[in-house]
Amino acid sequence: MNSITLNPDLQELYPLNEFILEELPEENLQVNLIVEEIFVNIVDYSKTEFITVNIEYEEPTLTLEFIDNGIQFNPLLKEDPETPTTIEDSQIGGLGIFLTKEMADDLYYHYANGENHLKIIKKVE
Template structure:
């Protein structure tokens, strides 16, 4: 397992993405999987940056592990911000016209659709969001 810890700021999304992509590329992951992972990083790390420590800032750790190579990627986001389980929110109704939809929730919905498993736990004062993707 490899990990990176950065201050939870929007400008660090690129740092996290580059770190994860270097691991994906070294393991021969497809461009499609890499794009889906990039979208997930943008959404999850972005939400941590915007909401976890408001109005202050703090750190977030991203762990990357490829198990049973090349079978499964596990991407874990860990922060010590405000406890928040994004999986508790109701999925948006994507059948409605865009003008009739409520704001919010589409990003985590996309992450759940693109990943094979998404789980959340709050343990030891930390938000832990795990994404699993079959490769």
């Protein structure tokens, strides 16, 4: 398992994406979207001092774990938003956790020692 610790700054998304790409055989759009949505949510809302991302890839399974010391928040308990019926009804934002739940194969959350731990399991083919 490899890990990277980043500052809670949106500019850190680029080195995070590079770090994850080094572990995968090829770029995966769903993985990119999951990483971006979770990272941006942590940066924007958690008031954390750091974000550590652990990654393990054993073909075909990718395991990502996001760890932060911000406000306790279990994204698995967040109610799914109503999906808009037309493009005019849609709004920007609010779908990141929902999309992550839809694209991931498994999600696990726990809070320990003042830290949020979100583990994402995704089959990558």
